Amino acid sequence: MRILLTNDDGIDAPGLIILEKIANKLAGDDGEVWVVAPLNERSGVAHCISYITPARIEERGERRFAVDGYPADCVLGGVHQLMGNTRPDLVLSGVNRGNNSGENTLYSGTIGAAMEGALQGIPSFALSQYYGTGNNSLDNPFEAAEEHGLDVLRAILGANPTNNGDEYGLFYNINFPPVAAAKVKGTKVVPQGRRDNVKFEAHRVESPSRRPFLWMRGGVQTSPSKPGTDVHENLNGHISVTPMRCDMTARDVVGPLAEALNGK
Secondary structure (H helix, E strand, O other): EEEEOOOOOOOOOHHHHHHHHHHHHHOOOOOEEEEEEEEEOOOOOOOOOOOOOOOOOEEEOOOEEEEEOHHHHHHHHHHHHHHOOOOOEEEEEEEOOOOHHHHHOOOOOOHHHHHHHOOOOOOOOEEEOOOOOOOOOOOOOOOHHHHHHHHHHHHHHOOOOOOOOOEEEEEEEEEOOOOOOOOOOEEEEOOOOOOOOOOOOOEEEEOOOOOOEEEEEEOOOOOOOOOOOHHHHHOOOEEEEEEEEEOOOHHHHHHHHHHHHHOO
């Protein structure tokens, strides 16, 4: 098995080391693990690509490259250039430092890389580690992801879900709860939630020279979502798995809106 790894925290991020350990076990002795990750942290860039500027490449070792671009660039570069003529069997993105549950999903470069993998027709997975009081003080805050990540990936792959001829391929958003590995209660397959009254906001600050700047800031990550959704399950000690597609159509609105606009 050939596996392409990337992330949005940058090629030197500790979560990528965890993902490499998982990927090497998943690929097996005869497999290959390739790393194509951003040169610097690119959190919050979603599915951005370097469409009007080139992305510089640095070779960091055998099957290891840093790209001065975005996570989706890394997938494109790996699939179409750096891995040669043989496409990867899987794309794994992460392990992100922090959760990508709820509304975070829409901003995440970790998710953006998995989306690009799916658009390229490759089974893709985004893995993220929730941070909280249950794991902040651990020697390895990624403990839950490291201990349980391989089993979760194998279980999803073993289920062999199909795309049913859908135009957009599947990708998976996996979030590990903010607890020690031994306290993980299990895995739940759930839809994306939304934290109560949580939004990104812009905050104005001034530099010492009195120049104005804006910091973009997320909301409180311990705010719950509805029961049976990703944030709720993560905060209650479960790994969440959310199958996704890139189709953003609000299908429940298509019929009523078509009727309302009929003949206009």
